[in-house]
Amino acid sequence: MSDMDGTPSGPMISRPERSGNIGLLIGLALLLVGAAAAFAVMDREVAQPFILALLGILAVVGVFCLFAGAIGFLRLSARPGEANPLASAFVDTLEDGALITDLDGRLVYANKAYADLTGAESAADIRVVERVFSSDPDAADAIFRLSQAMRDSRRAQEEIRMPVPLGRAEGAARWYRVSVRPLQVPKERGGGKPMAVWQLSDITRDRAEQENSFQELQRVINFLDHAPAGFFSCDGEGRLVYLNATLADWLGYDLAQFDAGDLDLSSIVRGDGTELIRSLKGQAGEVKSETFDLDFVTRNGRGLPVRLLHRVPFGENGQPGDSRTLVLNRSRGEEVSEALRAAEVRFARFFNNTPIAIASLDKEGRVLRTNAPFLKLFGAVDTGDEAPKLEAYVAESGRENLAKALSAAANGIGEIAPIDIPLVEGNDPRSATFYVSAVQEGEGDGEAAIVYALETTQQRALEAQFAQSQKMQAIGQLAGGVAHDFNNVLTAIIGFSDLLLASHRPTDPSFQDIMNIKQNANRAAGLVRQLLAFSRRQTLRPQQLELNDVLADLSILLDRLLGEKVELKVIHGRDLWPVMADLNQLEQVIVNLAVNAGDAMADGGRLTIRTRNVSEAESTQFENIRGMPPGEYTLVEVEDTGHGMPPDVMEKIFDPFFSTKEVGKGTGLGLSTVYGIVKQTGGFVFCTSDVDVGTTFRLFLPRHIPEFVEEEKPEPKEKEPEKVADLTGSASILLVEDEEAVRAFGARALASRGYTVYEAASGNEALEVMEETGGKIDLVVSDVVMPEMDGPTLLVELRKTQPDLKIIFVSGYAEDAFEENLPPGEKFFFLAKPFTLRQLATTVKDVLNG
Numbered sequence: 001m002s003d004m005d006g007t008p009s010g011p012m013i014s015r016p017e018r019s020g021n022i023g024l025l026i027g028l029a030l031l032l033v034g035a036a037a038a039f040a041v042m043d044r045e046v047a048q049p050f051i052l053a054l055l056g057i058l059a060v061v062g063v064f065c066l067f068a069g070a071i072g073f074l075r076l077s078a079r080p081g082e083a084n085p086l087a088s089a090f091v092d093t094l095e096d097g098a099l100i101t102d103l104d105g106r107l108v109y110a111n112k113a114y115a116d117l118t119g120a121e122s123a124a125d126i127r128v129v130e131r132v133f134s135s136d137p138d139a140a141d142a143i144f145r146l147s148q149a150m151r152d153s154r155r156a157q158e159e160i161r162m163p164v165p166l167g168r169a170e171g172a173a174r175w176y177r178v179s180v181r182p183l184q185v186p187k188e189r190g191g192g193k194p195m196a197v198w199q200l201s202d203i204t205r206d207r208a209e210q211e212n213s214f215q216e217l218q219r220v221i222n223f224l225d226h227a228p229a230g231f232f233s234c235d236g237e238g239r240l241v242y243l244n245a246t247l248a249d250w251l252g253y254d255l256a257q258f259d260a261g262d263l264d265l266s267s268i269v270r271g272d273g274t275e276l277i278r279s280l281k282g283q284a285g286e287v288k289s290e291t292f293d294l295d296f297v298t299r300n301g302r303g304l305p306v307r308l309l310h311r312v313p314f315g316e317n318g319q320p321g322d323s324r325t326l327v328l329n330r331s332r333g334e335e336v337s338e339a340l341r342a343a344e345v346r347f348a349r350f351f352n353n354t355p356i357a358i359a360s361l362d363k364e365g366r367v368l369r370t371n372a373p374f375l376k377l378f379g380a381v382d383t384g385d386e387a388p389k390l391e392a393y394v395a396e397s398g399r400e401n402l403a404k405a406l407s408a409a410a411n412g413i414g415e416i417a418p419i420d421i422p423l424v425e426g427n428d429p430r431s432a433t434f435y436v437s438a439v440q441e442g443e444g445d446g447e448a449a450i451v452y453a454l455e456t457t458q459q460r461a462l463e464a465q466f467a468q469s470q471k472m473q474a475i476g477q478l479a480g481g482v483a484h485d486f487n488n489v490l491t492a493i494i495g496f497s498d499l500l501l502a503s504h505r506p507t508d509p510s511f512q513d514i515m516n517i518k519q520n521a522n523r524a525a526g527l528v529r530q531l532l533a534f535s536r537r538q539t540l541r542p543q544q545l546e547l548n549d550v551l552a553d554l555s556i557l558l559d560r561l562l563g564e565k566v567e568l569k570v571i572h573g574r575d576l577w578p579v580m581a582d583l584n585q586l587e588q589v590i591v592n593l594a595v596n597a598g599d600a601m602a603d604g605g606r607l608t609i610r611t612r613n614v615s616e617a618e619s620t621q622f623e624n625i626r627g628m629p630p631g632e633y634t635l636v637e638v639e640d641t642g643h644g645m646p647p648d649v650m651e652k653i654f655d656p657f658f659s660t661k662e663v664g665k666g667t668g669l670g671l672s673t674v675y676g677i678v679k680q681t682g683g684f685v686f687c688t689s690d691v692d693v694g695t696t697f698r699l700f701l702p703r704h705i706p707e708f709v710e711e712e713k714p715e716p717k718e719k720e721p722e723k724v725a726d727l728t729g730s731a732s733i734l735l736v737e738d739e740e741a742v743r744a745f746g747a748r749a750l751a752s753r754g755y756t757v758y759e760a761a762s763g764n765e766a767l768e769v770m771e772e773t774g775g776k777i778d779l780v781v782s783d784v785v786m787p788e789m790d791g792p793t794l795l796v797e798l799r800k801t802q803p804d805l806k807i808i809f810v811s812g813y814a815e816d817a818f819e820e821n822l823p824p825g826e827k828f829f830f831l832a833k834p835f836t837l838r839q840l841a842t843t844v845k846d847v848l849n850g
Helices: 021-041 044-070 083-091 112-118 137-150 204-225 245-251 273-277 338-353 372-378 394-410 457-502 511-534 549-564 582-602 670-680 740-751 761-770 791-801 838-847
Strands: 097-102 107-112 156-162 175-186 196-202 231-233 241-242 287-297 303-312 322-330 357-360 367-370 421-425 430-439 449-455 542-545 565-569 579-582 605-616 633-640 684-691 694-702 732-736 756-760 779-783 807-809 827-832
Touching: 021 779, 112 196, 112 633, 137 156, 137 175, 156 582, 231 245, 231 430, 241 245, 245 322, 245 579, 273 287, 273 372, 287 449, 357 372, 367 372, 372 449, 394 421, 394 430, 394 449, 457 511, 457 740, 457 838, 542 582, 549 565, 549 582, 549 605, 579 582, 579 694, 582 605, 582 633, 582 670, 582 694, 670 684, 670 694, 732 740, 732 761, 740 756, 740 838, 756 761, 761 779, 761 791, 779 791, 779 838, 791 807, 827 838
Parallel strands: 565 605, 732 756, 732 779, 779 807, 807 827
Antiparallel strands: 097 107, 097 196, 156 175, 175 196, 231 241, 231 322, 287 303, 303 322, 357 367, 357 449, 421 430, 430 449, 542 579, 605 633, 633 694, 684 694
């Protein structure tokens, strides 16, 4: 502190380590030596009183020096020293109280401000900090922490509230800031002993100002929270960092449970409004503002029409910062003009919630305003005078047509035909249909055209898929018809070959020729079966199969088919679901895929076959898979590392007779057979391929859930030697077949086994024969597809008079191809064409005996 004239006042207490006066001590020692010499020459009786007096004086001086040394008043030093007057003056002028103590709490120094703050009127009243605050028990914890810090030579600070000012018995409460820090005085300055510096400040005024500021801030927050408008702030990623109580109440959220980042714009904005809000673009350091009319969605899912006054600052890197957004509630009762409000809300909802992208353009083709679906279709679109033209957001091949349509609209032409324009070209194309209409002069603010765009990507894909399906269906019908006619021809060839072989011995010269005819006919029958498989009219014998067992049995055969250059790797899925399929046909599917993969890896590679279960949820997540309903499937993946296929080849791989192999090295029926068998089984087959990478076929077969029926196991019987079957008989058989060659073979074959055979070329003839014979027919063998009256119709007519008559249908189509034309529960037997003489005789014998 300082006096009135500005001269610093001295410290209230200062006990420095004083420097002693060595000269005084030397003089005193010389005096004593001189006195001793004088006493030595004096007479003993004369000198004795003087000696006693001197000893008394020395005793008194010794005691004085002891006390002076103890309190630091007297010290021996090599040179005199004194405290730095500049430092003392500086400390004494501080407004904060300063106190220096040693680590044992003994006072060393205290300035005038410390005395004033603690109420000390003299040096004797100075007390250490622990005693100053001892009057208030609430301050004990803080003082203890400070004392502990002093003993540990650490810095520490506390703010303490006292009910009355320090050193006074009454008065208003005061706030004090107390701090302590270590002090080390260098030895050359007479120190070396660790000390502590205490600082005491009265911060009552500062605390009052802070409290006022806090109250003011709280009033502002309360005003913002309970204002009649909502307010929120979101960061550049769309996460909400703040929303006021009004908006939280509108949306149904508890503000007390809200933390920054818990919600994002998509949580509170309906539909594509998020893209609309985040569509603002700006330069570095720029601040952009925009008004949006859209719908919020409350926590319980209800819509809330609002108007947003959205303001976004952009940082130095051009990235958006935290927004400041005012929200006006547009629901009923919030505005004066109810009719105007309702109209604006309806328009905003229509504009932003329609599935059609809408934008207004100026005469140059630049986008002025957009709705949310437009931003979703085109991504971020810049608006304004400096924005690029709309043509920049479509593919190169569609820009000319779009420019013509926009030019027509700018010239006021009213009727503009819709145009299909590709948005993105390449491996993942996207397209849209554009409808452009002109804006009459005076109707808009700088607007020349309105563009409506509807994405047609999925529609085009579905159209292409439907066209492909129609083509495959047409080809399948054609292939099935051809296969059916071929089966009739092959039945006759194989049948007459069997008749010739029956009348020739193996040693006859012509026997081997007949065998060659039959073998090639059987080979042709195999090709026909592939055509029927593609057309999904092949006869299947489904059974419950475990795919892992099927692949395990096939692996040896596949190894031989692939050769040494191709590595076969089979990965079996765990707990694989069973499927219902024809074992032979499923094996043919795997073999066909493996053979094709081997041909694609002529220089070597790896063929991987995997099996696993696909849940209903997972079945919807595969890429490049369309038309497959969600469900549980057993998946078989056949993946090779061959040369792959380009897109133009991929479009035709399931077409019959399409092949990329050289002439004579493939029939073109391998993959079409795969397609037909899988489809007829109720499954789906898809293919993905990358050139120079490889190809993957995925077979999705429906999961089969078997019905658990406990069957009694028959006791094992001893194996009996096989007996030659007796295929003869004497029954009357009516043979109905429109193909003359097949009918002639069948009649001769059955007659040669002892049966009485009646022939009919159509269903009507068969009814006439039944009437002529008086119904004395034991068995009817009938073709299915015949002119005038087909086989199923014939069966219905025969049942009217002979309900127990047995009938065998023969057909080149599958059994289920005509079964739907029969009455429910109708019993019949079936024999697939082409058949041999033995197969015909065996089937007839079994039916008659059954």
